[in-house]
Amino acid sequence: xxxxxxxxxxxxxxxxxxxxxxxxxxxxxxxxxxxxxxxxxxxxxxxxxxxxxxxxxxxxxxxxxxxxxxxxxxxxxxxxxxxxxxxxxxxxxxxxxxxxxxxxxxxxxxxxxxxxxxxxxxxxxxxxxxxxxxxxxxxxxxxxxxxxxxxxxxxxxxxxxxxxxxxxxxxxxxxxxxxxxxxxxxxxxxxxxxxxxxxxxxxxxxxxxxxxxxxxxxxxxxxxxxxxxxxxxxxxxxxxxxxxxxxxxxxxxxxxxxxxxxxxxxxxxxxxxxx
Amino acid sequence: xxxxxxxxxxxxxxxxxxxxxxxxxxxxxxxxxxxxxxxxxxxxxxxxxxxxxxxxxxxxxxxxxxxxxxxxxxxxxxxxxxxxxxxxxxxxxxxxxxxxxxxxxxxxxxxxxxxxxxxxxxxxxxxxxxxxxxxxxxxxxxxxxxxxxxxxxxxxxxxxxxxxxxxxxxxxxxxxxxxxxxxxxxxxxxxxxxxxxxxxxxxxxxxxxxxxxxxxxxxxxxxxxxxxxxxxxxxxxxxxxxxxxxxxxxxxxxxxxxxxxxxxxxxxxxxxxxxxxxxxxxxxxxxxxxxxxxxxxxxxxxxxxxxxxxxxxx
Numbered sequence: 001x002x003x004x005x006x007x008x009x010x011x012x013x014x015x016x017x018x019x020x021x022x023x024x025x026x027x028x029x030x031x032x033x034x035x036x037x038x039x040x041x042x043x044x045x046x047x048x049x050x051x052x053x054x055x056x057x058x059x060x061x062x063x064x065x066x067x068x069x070x071x072x073x074x075x076x077x078x079x080x081x082x083x084x085x086x087x088x089x090x091x092x093x094x095x096x097x098x099x100x101x102x103x104x105x106x107x108x109x110x111x112x113x114x115x116x117x118x119x120x121x122x123x124x125x126x127x128x129x130x131x132x133x134x135x136x137x138x139x140x141x142x143x144x145x146x147x148x149x150x151x152x153x154x155x156x157x158x159x160x161x162x163x164x165x166x167x168x169x170x171x172x173x174x175x176x177x178x179x180x181x182x183x184x185x186x187x188x189x190x191x192x193x194x195x196x197x198x199x200x201x202x203x204x205x206x207x208x209x210x211x212x213x214x215x216x217x218x219x220x221x222x223x224x225x226x227x228x229x230x231x232x233x234x235x236x237x238x239x240x241x242x243x244x245x246x247x248x249x250x251x252x253x254x255x256x257x258x259x260x261x262x263x264x265x266x267x268x269x270x271x272x273x274x275x
Numbered sequence: 276x277x278x279x280x281x282x283x284x285x286x287x288x289x290x291x292x293x294x295x296x297x298x299x300x301x302x303x304x305x306x307x308x309x310x311x312x313x314x315x316x317x318x319x320x321x322x323x324x325x326x327x328x329x330x331x332x333x334x335x336x337x338x339x340x341x342x343x344x345x346x347x348x349x350x351x352x353x354x355x356x357x358x359x360x361x362x363x364x365x366x367x368x369x370x371x372x373x374x375x376x377x378x379x380x381x382x383x384x385x386x387x388x389x390x391x392x393x394x395x396x397x398x399x400x401x402x403x404x405x406x407x408x409x410x411x412x413x414x415x416x417x418x419x420x421x422x423x424x425x426x427x428x429x430x431x432x433x434x435x436x437x438x439x440x441x442x443x444x445x446x447x448x449x450x451x452x453x454x455x456x457x458x459x460x461x462x463x464x465x466x467x468x469x470x471x472x473x474x475x476x477x478x479x480x481x482x483x484x485x486x487x488x489x490x491x492x493x494x495x496x497x498x499x500x501x502x503x504x505x506x507x508x509x510x511x512x513x514x515x516x517x518x519x520x521x522x523x524x525x526x527x528x529x530x531x532x533x534x535x536x537x538x539x540x541x542x543x544x545x546x547x548x549x550x551x552x553x554x555x556x557x558x559x560x561x562x563x564x565x566x567x568x569x570x571x572x573x574x575x576x577x578x579x580x581x582x583x584x585x586x587x588x589x
Contacts, residue, residue: 052440096401143340
């Protein structure tokens with residue numbers, strides 16, 4: 001029953017002897033504050049139902065904007081609460097949530113920010129929001145075993161097999177490559193260093209993963225990012241190492257360093273040689 | 276025939292159905308917020324049970340599941356859905372129902388409840404509990420949906436009476452009559468939200484005591500208590516907002532006492548979702564409900580004390 005002709009006074013449901021309701025019209029009016037409230041609303045005292053309907057309009061916007069404000073704290077700090085809330089409200093009105101899981105509500109927000117004209121003066125804002133969304137995804141990613149450094153060491157003992165080794169990264173591992181200094185900006189808001197020392201126009205690569213119950217965010221080199229992305233895509237150890245070595249002319253690929261990263265943090269959930 | 280038809284649908288599988296696997300303790304529980312999880316696990320406070328919003332745990336893994344698993348080892352659990360959209364004029368989302376079934380399988384909660392409301396339309400999720408008119412058509416729809424939920428989950432669900440702010444020209448029956456019929460036809464239970472009764476009756480110019488007595492009290496499986504905010508409608512009449520952002524109001528405590536005198540001691544939940552105070556404050560408020568539950572139990576065993584409402588402000 002999504003017909004918009006089903007208005008009060010037109011009873012189209014003689015089969016059941018009661019008028020229809022019109023949830024499509026209700027929703028359209030909820031999301032557009034300029035629309036009048038649906039005509040079949042009533043108040044017990046005959047008062048204008050508009051303020052009553054506004055309770056739901058307000059619930060929707062405030063609850064969703066509050067949720068986004070909690071999920072994107074650094075994005076909010078960079079633009080200030082007033083700007084952020086206005087932007088979040090525009091996002092919700094233009095792209096109402098397609099998920100019932102509020103934790104993932106903000107997944108389309110970074111793309112929205114990238115195309116949001118009032119935010120154009122802060123070109124790094126979309127990628128920074130992307131980093132914050134990846135943190136949420138990493139936090140809630142599926143649980144999986146992680147190999148200890150000892151297990152990895154044993155698996156690597158045979159150099160013949162090593163080149164054909166396929167390494168599965170933990171589901172919480174996320175990589176993010178940006179033209180902007182999103183790690184440094186994010187870290188400044190964690191109190192790691194003074195934001196005035198950050199040049200936002202320098203490219204940075206970020207690695208996110210869960211260690212125990214906490215999400216860790218690390219800055220990595222272009223080559224290491226390329227190497228880990230290759231592993232994530234299912235390549236054997238040799239292939240991404242080659243690709244990484246050619247990834248950045250200014251940045252020599254440090255295979256030993258990248259392998260040390262795999263040993264130091266709980267990034268690897270499986271290692272097995274190709275048959 | 277009020278208060279009948281309260282059996283779960285046949286054919287359900289209950290791996291841990293022994294003892295009180297499907298019954299919350301007759302105590303006051305607390306809505307568990309993520310911000311209190313660590314403290315609850317470290318201090319193991321004396322709470323009757325914990326209730327969580329199902330959708331907050333519809334994520335693949337990580338700390339929330341880790342914590343909830345530990346909470347479940349030590350406490351009874353009520354799983355409370357907020358986004359199933361039982362009142363929507365479209366099919367139930369089978370994927371969402373599947374996620375609910377998976378959570379129930381994993382955590383074996385003593386109770387599962389949802390709302391008499393809708394929150395989705397055409398794939399859009401509105402994150403609010405929206406009202407529906409009460410008539411033969413919506414009754415059929417809600418009963419069909421409750422039947423599907425109970426069949427899919429293999430257990431009886433509790434349906435919560437909503438907080439409402441307006442009425443519909445398309446309604447042909449009042450809310451209590453509507454809920455009575457849903458309970459009769461589907462065998463679901465009632466999650467009696469006493470705050471919602473008070474809020475709705477204030478907002479609809481109705482008598483909370485009369486409405487309470489009109490609900491299918493024989494089917495009550497859990498009671499909710501919460502606080503509200505005060506606004507005014509266009510004519511300056513009180514318009515109460517069910518915001519779960521304040522302590523339980525004195526008038527709602529009175530209505531709760533009256534409800535207990537009719538229903539008897541029943542598992543009760545203290546809800547707080549906004550302006551969440553320290554855990555110790557919620558525990559103290561829950562102890563207030565625990566005392567009333569004890570009083571209600573004592574009154575039940577005392578001879579012939581009539582249930583009379585006292586000091587319930589409408």
